[in-house]
Amino acid sequence: MTRVRDRASVPVPLLVPAALAVAFLVLPLVGLLMRTPWSSLGPALTAPGVGLALRLSLVTASLATLMSVVLGVPLAWVLARSTARGRSLLRALVTVPLVLPPVVGGVALFLVLGRRGIVGQWLVEAFGITIPFTTAAVVIAEAFVAMPFLVISVEGALRAADARFEDVAATLGADRWTTFRRVTLPLVAPGVAAGAVLCWARALGEFGATITFAGNFPGTTQTMPLAVYLALQSDPEAAIALSLVLLAVSVGTLLLLRGRWLGRAAP
Amino acid sequence: MNLEASVRLRRGSLDLAVDLAVAGGEVVAVLGPNGAGKSTLLRVLAGLLPPDDGRIAVAGAVWDDVPAGIHLPPHRRALGMVFQDALLFPHLTVADNVAFGLRTHGTRRADARAAAGAWLERVGLEGMGNQRPAQLSGGQAQRAALARALVGEPDLLLLDEPLSALDARTRLTVRAELRRHLADFRGGTVLVTHDPVDAMALADRVVVVEQGQVVQAGTPAEVNSRPRTDYVARLAGLSLLSGTGEGRTVRLDGGGVVAVAEEAAGAVFAAVRPESVALYLGRPDGSPRNVWPSRLVGATPHGSTVRCELAGEVPLVADVTATAFAELGLTPGVEVWATVKASEVAVYAR
Numbered sequence: 001m002t003r004v005r006d007r008a009s010v011p012v013p014l015l016v017p018a019a020l021a022v023a024f025l026v027l028p029l030v031g032l033l034m035r036t037p038w039s040s041l042g043p044a045l046t047a048p049g050v051g052l053a054l055r056l057s058l059v060t061a062s063l064a065t066l067m068s069v070v071l072g073v074p075l076a077w078v079l080a081r082s083t084a085r086g087r088s089l090l091r092a093l094v095t096v097p098l099v100l101p102p103v104v105g106g107v108a109l110f111l112v113l114g115r116r117g118i119v120g121q122w123l124v125e126a127f128g129i130t131i132p133f134t135t136a137a138v139v140i141a142e143a144f145v146a147m148p149f150l151v152i153s154v155e156g157a158l159r160a161a162d163a164r165f166e167d168v169a170a171t172l173g174a175d176r177w178t179t180f181r182r183v184t185l186p187l188v189a190p191g192v193a194a195g196a197v198l199c200w201a202r203a204l205g206e207f208g209a210t211i212t213f214a215g216n217f218p219g220t221t222q223t224m225p226l227a228v229y230l231a232l233q234s235d236p237e238a239a240i241a242l243s244l245v246l247l248a249v250s251v252g253t254l255l256l257l258r259g260r261w262l263g264r265a266a267p
Numbered sequence: 268m269n270l271e272a273s274v275r276l277r278r279g280s281l282d283l284a285v286d287l288a289v290a291g292g293e294v295v296a297v298l299g300p301n302g303a304g305k306s307t308l309l310r311v312l313a314g315l316l317p318p319d320d321g322r323i324a325v326a327g328a329v330w331d332d333v334p335a336g337i338h339l340p341p342h343r344r345a346l347g348m349v350f351q352d353a354l355l356f357p358h359l360t361v362a363d364n365v366a367f368g369l370r371t372h373g374t375r376r377a378d379a380r381a382a383a384g385a386w387l388e389r390v391g392l393e394g395m396g397n398q399r400p401a402q403l404s405g406g407q408a409q410r411a412a413l414a415r416a417l418v419g420e421p422d423l424l425l426l427d428e429p430l431s432a433l434d435a436r437t438r439l440t441v442r443a444e445l446r447r448h449l450a451d452f453r454g455g456t457v458l459v460t461h462d463p464v465d466a467m468a469l470a471d472r473v474v475v476v477e478q479g480q481v482v483q484a485g486t487p488a489e490v491n492s493r494p495r496t497d498y499v500a501r502l503a504g505l506s507l508l509s510g511t512g513e514g515r516t517v518r519l520d521g522g523g524v525v526a527v528a529e530e531a532a533g534a535v536f537a538a539v540r541p542e543s544v545a546l547y548l549g550r551p552d553g554s555p556r557n558v559w560p561s562r563l564v565g566a567t568p569h570g571s572t573v574r575c576e577l578a579g580e581v582p583l584v585a586d587v588t589a590t591a592f593a594e595l596g597l598t599p600g601v602e603v604w605a606t607v608k609a610s611e612v613a614v615y616a617r
Binding site for chain 1: 340342419
């Protein structure tokens with residue numbers, strides 16, 4: 001290490017707010033750990049509703065991620081590689097859910113896929129399928145909110161990847177689909193993985209769109225964040241225990257991504 | 268003819284109009300400065316860029332015919348291409364890289380692997396098939412890229428500056444190997460390069476492209492000895508003077524007269540080799556018929572000699588030995604006399 005000592009000194013006007021920011025971001029988590037009723041943690045976590053909510057959360061977040069990968073990776077390819085006009089407009093439209101309040105997303109989904117919605121009405125009449133307030137609705141709400149994270153991550157990876165490899169593949173007889181499968185996708189695999197983890201974490205924490213579009217029914221639509229919120233009203237200790245589980249999952253996610261993002265600063 | 272191409276393409280400031288014919292087994296070098304459109308031409312031949320107009324036919328198959336509305340996508344052209352940076356797929360082993368083209372054409376895995384192994388041996392990379400491209404040196408990577416391009420026995424081989432990313436020493440050995448592999452290759456080869464040494468060493472014919480247009484074509488020796496543009500003359504290390512022949516003298520367009528050994532008439536080029544120019548501090552006695560006062564404006568070491576750039580009525584380049592350079596006390600700005608024997612001036616029609 002040849003780190004210069006001088007560079008470690010931070011000007012006071014920057015140091016104080018920076019320290020405050022750290023405290024602001026870290027203290028609530030410390031508080032959560034301090035208030036955790038460690039002795040009664042076991043019973044709280046094995047309470048009947050908790051396992052159900054946790055399992056539902058993991059399943060729906062995974063399904064939402066799967067859906068995002070299957071639909072989002074091709075979309076990212078189109079955004080990164082196609083030369084069609086209106087691409088920037090498309091990108092803007094696609095990333096709206098990123099900045100949209102999730103509750104608004106839930107309302108919008110309800111208006112489209114609800115019983116009286118444009119698509120929902122047709123689904124009911126043609127197939128007898130209703131989506132709102134089902135587990136499928138949870139997956140859709142989560143994917144709606146989380147897919148843009150994956151799309152943006154993968155599009156960035158595609159743009160950073162050397163497109164000349166695709167030219168090479170073409171000169172070696174690979175059509176565009178073969179090139180995508182055998183060259184492009186392997187090249188951006190780390191970006192897809194990072195995007196998927198990010199997407200999964202976002203889906204796991206989804207609250208607003210889920211409660212609006214899917215409701216809060218234990219076993220079918222009550223995911224962990226919903227359970228935490230509900231528990232806080234009646235049984236704060238259970239809420240803390242549930243929060244702890246989500247925190248553990250989040251930290252696990254961060255560790256998964258460490259090699260990619262945190263690792264870059266200290267090679 | 269193995270390749271017959273007539274390519275027209277406008278792209279930004281580039282106006283490409285090149286006709287090219289390459290026989291089977293022949294190597295044609297497309298030589299030109301950066302931005303001349305050489306690589307664009309190669310991309311058009313590969314099908315990566317559709318031309319605005321023209322026709323490309325290889326081994327009897329039409330690859331492009333704009334009037335007839337034919338454009339074969341690159342993956343359906345029987346070609347092999349080597350890029351400047353090798354561009355081996357980083358996620359595949361070296362052997363899988365070489366086998367890639369065979370696999371896309373439906374060759375079974377085992378057969379493709381065997382063929383790749385044989386080619387790796389041919390290019391001197393036996394036993395390295397299981398390595399990752401990142402573990403190869405630049406020269407090894409370029410050899411693997413050549414094997415990858417040739418393993419499918421293409422009708423046309425396209426080489427885009429294949430040696431320019433290599434260091435000088437590696438370039439020498441890879442160039443010699445490339446020459447050997449090209450001699451065995453039965454299809455046509457188009458080599459794009461801005462290095463005249465590559466062109467001279469590897470090509471049967473040289474096509475010089477400047478600003479999208481062919482300015483000269485011929486054997487390397489012809490192009491080398493009778494350049495038609497300043498760019499080619501500079502590559503060949505010659506001073507190119509244009510003028511009008513008047514018997515045994517050439518009146519230069521830029522002023523001044525050059526005595527020559529043969530009769531010349533009409534618009535001609537006079538080319539002077541740097542080693543045939545002698546420099547003196549005082550006006551030389553004796554009878555050289557070409558004596559010009561000049562000023563030294565630049566000097567760069569060039570092997571065991573110093574290449575001197577001269578300004579004056581007749582702009583010339585002179586090679587003098589390092590010893591003579593020192594003894595004459597030459598420094599930029601010094602006034603000198605430059606002489607050339609009439610018999611050392613090559614004259615040819617413009």
